[in-house]
Amino acid sequence: MRTSFTPAAAAAGGLFIGASVWVLFVGIGRIPGISGIVRGLLRRGEGAGDRAWRGAFLVGLILGPVLASAAAGRPLIRPDPASTPVLAAAGLLVGVGTGLANGCTSGHGVCGVSRLSPRSLAATALFMACGFLTASVLRRLL
């Protein structure tokens, strides 16, 4: 399925994500790394205060697209055309990978890169390269 080039919408969304970094980091000193926030909730022994903001963030993360869709007047959440087995395999790789790497597109790709963290720059270069390679070549060999 082809999709059209929508640079203005993409950049506007990026500004919202940057605003989220402002609110969370200047507000409570935390960074919005989604895999890290989810993993924090999966860990036992996390402080109650930490669980509260993490849980609230995820509630907002789920409600945000609902509000954005209402504002845009069209559904912005689209289904994935991939099959359930493929997505389950993809999910396992994403879970293990972001767990081992301590971050994903948000924690390393946005927050880490904007701090010029060497670990995040390396992680982002690698997952982008592997993402391009898999989507462009490898998945066709399956």
Add this chain to the structure above:
Amino acid sequence: MKLRTTVVGLAAGLLFGAGLALSGMTNPAKVMNFLDVTRWDPSLALVMAAAIPVSALAFRFAARRERPLFGAAFSLPEKTRLDASLLIGSALFGLGWGLGGYCPGPAVASLSDANAPLLGFLAAMTVGMLLAGLIGRRRALQGDQGRPKIRR
């Protein structure tokens, strides 16, 4: 204090989720067309291009403050070494992302309109994260270098 941090968390989550949806990140077909150069739609490069400078300003602003508005201290990752976990993990993550078009944020953000494939992705992702936690703990027990001790 807990109420304030919860409200800040909720506000940040709303902004993040709205941003993902507006940008097109909650449309996996668009993500796949970004990652697939044979039918390239470069739109999503603009998400990072816009988010990164705004975030960089937030970190610079925060660096001049002693503490966050509602919290004791700024919390940032302390590791600096490029270790095997980071590199192997990032490669595996890229593989999974290029296979399905979901990274963790958009997958969770799509939950209000969930279907079986998305739930399958999220369940497997949770299992993967727990697995990575077990691997990390084992490596920590085996010493700082994360190398198994071999006795001869």
